[in-house]
C-alpha cells in the first residue's frame with residue numbers, strides 16, 4: 001500500500017470508527033476503495049465529502065479542515081449503522097427511485113441521532129425549511145406500502161384499471177418518499193375528482209402520432225399523467241439506446257406529478273434524462289399581476305458512479321403551488337417572494353396566496369431577476385405546449401381540488417441521452433463534479449454544500465428510519481373522507 005500523508009490516516013481513523021459498526025456481512029475495505037464503496041456504506045453526502053477530501057488531501061489544507069469538522073460533528077451525533085433485515089426483499093422497502101435503490105444497495109441503512117451540532121441535524125432543518133411539506137409537529141405515520149395500497153384502491157374504485165392505478169400510485173408514493181408531499185397523497189383527491197368528472201380517462205393508453213428514429217410525437221389520449229409519462233420516457237430511452245438520443249413530446253396528457261420521476265427512470269437505464277411539463281396558469285409573467293404560465297417544472301437527472309447522481313427537479317416558480325397548499329393546510333404563513341396577493345404585491349398569507357393563485361416566478365420580483373424564472377417557464381411552454389401542439393399558457397384550464405370540468409390537454413417533453421455516445425467516463429466525471437461541489441468551503445461548518453437530489457436522498461433515509469411517511473394530520477383527515485366517499489379500506493396510521 002502506498003504511504004499516506006498523516007491527514008489521510010486521520011480520515012481513515014475517523015471512518016474506521018463508523019465502519020466498525022457495520023454488519024460483518026459487508027466486505028468493504030475502506031482505505032483502498034473508491035469513493036463509491038464508502039458511499040454505499042454511509043449517508044451519501046457525508047461520505048462523498050470525506051472520500052473526495054481523502055483524494056485531495058495533501059493538496060489542499062482546506063480538505064483536512066472539512067474532514068475534521070465532519071469528524072467532530074460525527075462524534076457528537078452518535079453515528080451508527082443498522083443492518084436491515086436480511087430476508088426483507090429489497091422491492092418491499094425500496095421505491096422505484098434510482099437513487100434509493102443504489103443508496104441502499106449495500107443492504108444497510110444509515111441512522112443517526114439528531115444532534116444540534118451535527119450536519120445531519122442541519123439537513124433535517126433544511127428539509128423542513130426548503131421542502132416545507134414534511135409532517136411538522138402533528139403527523140400520522142403511514143407505512144410506504146400502506147400509502148401505496150390506499151392510493152391503488154382509491155384509483156381502482158374510480159374506474160382505473162389496476163395496472164394504471166399502480167403506475168399512478170408508484171409516482172405519488174415516490175413524491176412523498178422524496179419529501180415532495182405536495183405532489184403525493186395530496187394530489188390523489190384531485191385525480192379522483194378528475195376521473196369522476198371524466199376530465200381524465202383512467203383507461204386511456206397513449207398512441208404514436210409521428211415517429212423518427214430519435215423523436216416521437218405522442219397523443220396521451222387524455223390518460224393519467226403517469227401512464228402517459230412512463231410510456232413517453234420509456235420510448236425516449238429506447239431511442240437513446242438505439243440512436244443516442246430520444247426526444248418525445250406528448251399532447252393531451254394530464255398532471256404528471258414530480259418531473260424527477262421520469263428523469264430517474266432514464267437514469268435507471270444509464271441515460272441522462274430530462275423532463276418538463278406545462279401546467280394550469282398560476283404564475284404571473286414579470287410586470288403582470290395575472291397568471292399566464294404554470295409552475296412548469298423542469299427536471300434533469302444524470303447518473304454518476306455507483307449510486308451517485310445529479311437530480312435537479314424544480315418548479316420554474318419560486319415554489320410549487322403544492323407548497324403553498326401545504327402551508328395553508330397547516331395554517332402557517334409563506335415566505336415573502338413565493339406569491340402575489342390580488343394587488344400584485346408579495347403576500348405571506350398562505351390562504352390569500354392560494355386563493356389569488358398568482359405565484360412569483362423563480363427569482364421573485366424584477367429587481368431580484370424574476371424575469372429569468374419567467375423565461376424558464378416560457379421555455380417549458382416552447383418544448384411542451386407549443387412543440388407538442390397541446391394547450392399552453394392561458395389556454396390551459398384551471399385545476400382545483402374539486403377537479404376540472406374539461407380536458408387539460410397538457411404538453412409534456414421527455415428526453416433521454418445516451419452518455420456512451422460522447423466522451424468516455426461520463427459517470428466518473430459526474431461523480432467528480434458532485435464531489436467538487438460538495439467539498440466547496442462551507443459558509444457554516446454545520447451547513448454542508450449539497451447537490452441537487454441530496455435533500456431528497458436524505459428524506460428517503462429519514463422515512464426509512466421513522467418507518468413510514470409522516471403525513472400531516474389534515475392529510476390523514478382528507479384520506480379518511482376519501483375512503484368513506486369511495487368505500488375503500490381506510491388508510492392505516494401506525
Ligand SMILES: NC(=O)c1ccc[n+]([C@@H]2O[C@H](COP(=O)([O-])OP(=O)(O)OC[C@H]3O[C@@H](n4cnc5c(N)ncnc54)[C@H](O)[C@@H]3O)[C@@H](O)[C@H]2O)c1
Pocket residue numbers: 130131180183255256257258259260277278279295296297298299311312313314315316318319320321323449450451452453454455456
Ligand atoms: N407536475 C407539475 O405540474 C409540477 C409543477 C411544479 C412542481 N412540480 C414538482 O414539485 C416538486 C417540488 O418542486 P420545487 O421547485 O418546490 O422543489 P425544491 O425547491 O424543493 O427543490 C428543487 C431542487 O433543488 C434541489 N435542492 C434543494 N435544496 C438544495 C440545496 N441546498 N442545495 C442544492 N440543491 C438543492 C432539490 O434537490 C431539487 O432538485 C418537484 O418534484 C417538481 O417536479 C410538479
